[in-house]
Amino acid sequence: MAFDPVQPEPYYAPGWHPPRAPLDRWSVASVVAGALMTGPVAIALGVIGLRRTRAHGSRGGRLALVGIGLGVVGSLAIAAVAVGVQLTAAATRPLPLDVDAPRDAQAVQLVTGHCVDPLPAGGDVDDVTVTPCDQPHAAQVVTEYRFDRAAVWPGQQAADRRVWAACTLTPDEVAAGVRAVAWAPTEQSWKRGDRTGLCLATVDGGGLTGSFLDGSVILP
Structure with a gap:
């Protein structure tokens, strides 16, 4: 007659939880870059962070999305400033003398x-x-x-x-x-x-x- 010992159930101390997945640094960096209005940099970091969280199961997917959103807003602001500078420069550039019509x-x-x-x-x-x-x-x-x-x-x-x-x-x-x-x-x-x-x-x-x-x- 073979002896089949009963395997004990694993014991977990009260309040124990599995360790949390690490927070992706690229996602965090995208939010910081977005807050600094770096625009395209925040978007790039956010995309990388989003891919890493999906590939490795790490935390930070929502942060990556926030960073991408901030990057889009920053990019639009940078574009608006650039257009404003160009319009201002055009409005103050000396006119040529050969004006052929009012x-x-x-x-x-x-x-x-x-x-x-x-x-x-x-x-x-x-x-x-x-x-x-x-x-x-x-x-x-x-x-x-x-x-x-x-x-x-x-x-x-x-x-x-x-x-x-x-x-x-x-x-x-x-x-x-x-x-x-x-x-x-x-x-x-x-x-x-x-x-x-x-x-x-x-x-x-x-x-x-x-x-x-x-x-x-x-x-x-």
Whole structure:
């Protein structure tokens, strides 16, 4: 007669639980990268973490999904900032002089030789319409005053005085009724990098044709 000993049941102490699966570090890193708005980095780490949790049975799958979500949000934010920077650069880039038709522009895009119509009223000038100088126009940029790029904001009155000092007309122009208009940077435009003042020549009522720069201007 064979002896078949009874195998004892394994004993577990009260409160014992199987050890938890390890937490995947890649998933954790994806959440951290997402919180830091690194965008694509968070997405890449999250994808790796998600694959590792599924392959090895480790914890962190939900964290990986959170990291991927944050990465998508960060990527969209980065794209929006990039587009904004490009649009700002395009809106402040100097216009070419060979304008063949009236077009809207920002005052900071004007350079010596540009003609505008109409001439904006007093106050801060932002939007202008650039017009070919061989067509009737109200004023023309005849000189520029450039502040030092490293200069600190001198105050509006001081900025206006500096631009006015560089804004001169010839005696013949003054005798013909031409007057000068000076546009200086404002404190707000200075903060955006504007360091150029403009001097425009105009006459009451507008109606100029031609250019002051080459002597082809015809007064009304």
